[in-house]
Amino acid sequence: MNEAICCMVVDDEPAVASLLAMNLQRLYQNMEISGLYYTWRDALNALRKQQPDILFLDISMPEKNGMDMLRLLPEITCEVIFTTAYTEYAFEAFHFHAAGYLLKPMTDVDMTTVIDKTIEKIHGKRLLKKGPSPAPHAQQKLGIPNRRGIDYVNTNDILYLESVNRYTRITMEQGELISSYNLGT
Numbered sequence: 001m002n003e004a005i006c007c008m009v010v011d012d013e014p015a016v017a018s019l020l021a022m023n024l025q026r027l028y029q030n031m032e033i034s035g036l037y038y039t040w041r042d043a044l045n046a047l048r049k050q051q052p053d054i055l056f057l058d059i060s061m062p063e064k065n066g067m068d069m070l071r072l073l074p075e076i077t078c079e080v081i082f083t084t085a086y087t088e089y090a091f092e093a094f095h096f097h098a099a100g101y102l103l104k105p106m107t108d109v110d111m112t113t114v115i116d117k118t119i120e121k122i123h124g125k126r127l128l129k130k131g132p133s134p135a136p137h138a139q140q141k142l143g144i145p146n147r148r149g150i151d152y153v154n155t156n157d158i159l160y161l162e163s164v165n166r167y168t169r170i171t172m173e174q175g176e177l178i179s180s181y182n183l184g185t
Contacts (some may be wrong), residue, residue: 011058
């Protein structure tokens with residue numbers, strides 16, 4: 001899947017935020033940075049207007065930390081990856097269902113491990129939003145073993161299955177088939 005992933009970076013150190021954004025774009029061609037924010041207030045205002053797919057959030061910032069900011073956004077739906085130099089916030093980070101926790105300084109391996117899993121999660125959410133595709137489902141076939149071999153039927157044609165001793169009766173609008181396997185197999 002090559003859909004763009006929209007990210008926002010929040011860090012009170014502009015050089016660190018810029019370095020993270022540069023590394024994200026170097027490692028991921030489909031990564032779009034929607035904004036770099038250096039204060040929790042600016043980030044909060046931006047997140048109230050638009051939510052990215054991934055929020056890279058520094059924990060330790062002046063006045064309010066990253067977790068305090070998230071408490072002000074109970075409706076946030078983006079994936080949050082905490083970026084910090086402190087290990088002691090890790091447990092609390094997972095109360096926010098954090099997608100990841102990256103310790104500064106970050107290596108490419110650490111970043112890609114966390115970000116790849118987060119992107120997979122985002123793609124899964126996107127697929128769920130689209131719903132099932134009716135075309136492939138309409139053409140699914142089921143192989144039904146019997147004494148002569150295997151009969152293939154469209155799954156949409158099956159009305160119901162019924163256990164008959166050690167066999168299975170498959171009832172369809174155009175007739176029945178008896179499988180040499182029982183329902184438990």
